[in-house]
Amino acid sequence: xxxxxxxxxxxxxxxxxxxxxxxxxxxFSILSIGLIFFILALVISGWxxxxxxxxxxxKEAEINVYFREDMxxxxxxxxxxxxxxxxxxxxxxxxxxEEAYNRMVEILGSEAAxxxxxxxNPFSPFIEVQIHIEEVDSILEELxxxxxxxxxxxxxxxxxxxxxxxxxxxxIGLLAVVAVGISTLVVISHIIRQGIYNNREQIxxxxxxxxxxxxxxxxxxxxxxxxxxxxxxxASLLLVITIRYGYSQMGIALTFIPLPSKDILTxxxxxxxxxxxxxxxxxxxxFGLMSSR
Amino acid sequence: xxxxxxxxxxxxDGTEALKDVxxxxxxxxxxxxxxxxxxxxxxLLKLIMGIEYPTEGYLKVMGQNMVREEASNIRRxxxxxxxxxxxxxxxxxxxxxxxxxxxxxxxGFPPKMIREEAKTALERVGLGHKAYSLVEKLSWGxxxxxxxxxxxxxxxxxxxADEPTGNLDLKNALNILEILTSxxxxxxxxxxxxxxxxxxxxxxxxxxxxxxNGIIQVERRGVLAI
Numbered sequence: 001x002x003x004x005x006x007x008x009x010x011x012x013x014x015x016x017x018x019x020x021x022x023x024x025x026x027x028f029s030i031l032s033i034g035l036i037f038f039i040l041a042l043v044i045s046g047w048x049x050x051x052x053x054x055x056x057x058x059k060e061a062e063i064n065v066y067f068r069e070d071m072x073x074x075x076x077x078x079x080x081x082x083x084x085x086x087x088x089x090x091x092x093x094x095x096x097x098e099e100a101y102n103r104m105v106e107i108l109g110s111e112a113a114x115x116x117x118x119x120x121n122p123f124s125p126f127i128e129v130q131i132h133i134e135e136v137d138s139i140l141e142e143l144x145x146x147x148x149x150x151x152x153x154x155x156x157x158x159x160x161x162x163x164x165x166x167x168x169x170x171x172i173g174l175l176a177v178v179a180v181g182i183s184t185l186v187v188i189s190h191i192i193r194q195g196i197y198n199n200r201e202q203i204x205x206x207x208x209x210x211x212x213x214x215x216x217x218x219x220x221x222x223x224x225x226x227x228x229x230x231x232x233x234x235a236s237l238l239l240v241i242t243i244r245y246g247y248s249q250m251g252i253a254l255t256f257i258p259l260p261s262k263d264i265l266t267x268x269x270x271x272x273x274x275x276x277x278x279x280x281x282x283x284x285x286x287f288g289l290m291s292s293r
Numbered sequence: 294x295x296x297x298x299x300x301x302x303x304x305x306d307g308t309e310a311l312k313d314v315x316x317x318x319x320x321x322x323x324x325x326x327x328x329x330x331x332x333x334x335x336x337l338l339k340l341i342m343g344i345e346y347p348t349e350g351y352l353k354v355m356g357q358n359m360v361r362e363e364a365s366n367i368r369r370x371x372x373x374x375x376x377x378x379x380x381x382x383x384x385x386x387x388x389x390x391x392x393x394x395x396x397x398x399x400x401g402f403p404p405k406m407i408r409e410e411a412k413t414a415l416e417r418v419g420l421g422h423k424a425y426s427l428v429e430k431l432s433w434g435x436x437x438x439x440x441x442x443x444x445x446x447x448x449x450x451x452x453x454a455d456e457p458t459g460n461l462d463l464k465n466a467l468n469i470l471e472i473l474t475s476x477x478x479x480x481x482x483x484x485x486x487x488x489x490x491x492x493x494x495x496x497x498x499x500x501x502x503x504x505x506n507g508i509i510q511v512e513r514r515g516v517l518a519i
Contacts (some may be wrong), residue, residue: 006404010395017386205382206395208342209447210371215399 007215014219015226018195026227029191033184033231034238037273040180041239045269047173052260054166065127065143066151079148080127086142088135093128097121184280185287188224192288195220217289224285225278232277236270294320294451294482295341300350302336310336312507314350318484318500320450323477325493326486328504334486335379337504338453341484342376343367355450372400375444377454381436383428389415389439390424396443414446418472434465441472452476452483458492466492
């Protein structure tokens with residue numbers, strides 16, 4: 001242990017020397033790693049933002065429950081209570097015939113005049129039900145069992161599409177993480193192997209002098225770690241700039257879309273990039289060392 | 294310290310480097326291995342260092358069986374050796390002192406002692422004033438002495454010097470031999486290979502191993518005063 005502490009200065013100096021031996025190639029490696037992490041960070045940020053937005057949309061997912069027209073108010077209140085007791089349902093609100101009409105007027109806007117062609121209000125009263133989107137199937141099953149329920153407008157196609165988008169984004173995010181992880185491991189282990197090749201005479205001498213594998217390999221491990229952490233820092237810097245610019249643009253163009261907090265997103269992503277760069281740097285360096293044996 | 298019984302070494306291309314080597318070297322002995330170039334001197338050192346393994350026979354160095362399966366123990370064994378390589382194997386871009394220190398860093402010496410011992414070793418070979426010179430700036434003879442200093446500083450039980458006098462003029466060659474023979478004591482054995490037999494003609498003490506075409510003959514001169 002004492003010897004390891006004594007040698008820390010040596011290990012750092014050696015790592016610096018190894019880095020300088022192939023300076024230009026190492027600088028390009030840092031830039032490549034930085035760009036790889038930046039792309040990963042963009043995909044994950046996009047994934048995070050989409051998940052956040054979809055989460056909010058999911059929370060606001062609604063279905064409309066139409067009931068028998070002969071039902072009186074006390075029966076409707078009972079029906080609402082029954083609906084609210086179903087698992088996965090947040091809130092159920094009665095929408096009268098007049099309110100349904102007014103909502104349509106609002107939706108149609110300047111074309112609302114078309115509604116004047118009807119002699120009487122063509123809309124039926126209904127119960128507006130907020131649901132947890134992931135439980136839509138079981139909720140519909142339960143609602144269909146209620147005798148008073150005549151018809152359900154479930155917007156299932158829209159909900160299914162939303163779920164598909166979430167699924168695709170998750171797959172893309174996962175693939176991006178795997179692809180970037182593998183690319184980083186390959187790049188780092190290749191750099192380490194190159195460093196070992198460039199220093200093969202020194203390594204050979206140390207082996208002949210009986211130096212332990214740890215003593216020989218640790219400077220290369222440090223070099224790999226340094227390269228990925230530098231790459232991570234570059235990626236973090238680019239990401240901070242991109243998020244700032246992106247938010248300022250989206251704030252103007254898409255004011256109605258609820259975005260997650262910029263500071264929380266930035267902090268989380270920087271922590272993620274730096275942690276990933278450290279872990280991938282360590283694993284890639286170990287791969288490089290093991291494959292050079 | 295070293296015991297070889299019926300050792301053969303045949304390289305992958307079929308070259309028989311050593312044939313039926315039987316040799317015993319005790320602690321504190323000085324051994325001169327002579328023979329023409331390509332006779333098998335370096336191969337013998339390679340076997341002792343565990344760079345090559347016997348293809349046949351039995352070889353034990355400082356209690357360690359020299360077989361491929363024991364590779365990790367052999368690395369540990371090398372820490373008890375002070376090799377002086379024919380081509381020095383000094384690390385470029387480092388000073389003479391850094392080269393000596395580097396050979397000691399993983400041997401478990403107290404950290405405070407390492408630098409002092411390295412300086413003492415360089416002074417012992419007459420290179421105290423070149424401690425901070427880059428090794429690529431040193432002459433052939435000076436590089437040879439840095440390699441010897443690196444070996445001495447490790448305080449090894451066995452010093453192995455492969456052609457340490459090669460390419461040196463007579464005066465420097467004798468000086469190197471004198472340094473190396475002076476390293477022998479009751480716990481340190483020294484093995485020196487050389488093809489320049491004229492340099493050791495007058496040596497009165499030691500074990501003389503003549504290698505020719507892979508076959509060795511052992512002769513002993515004088516009584517070693519340990």
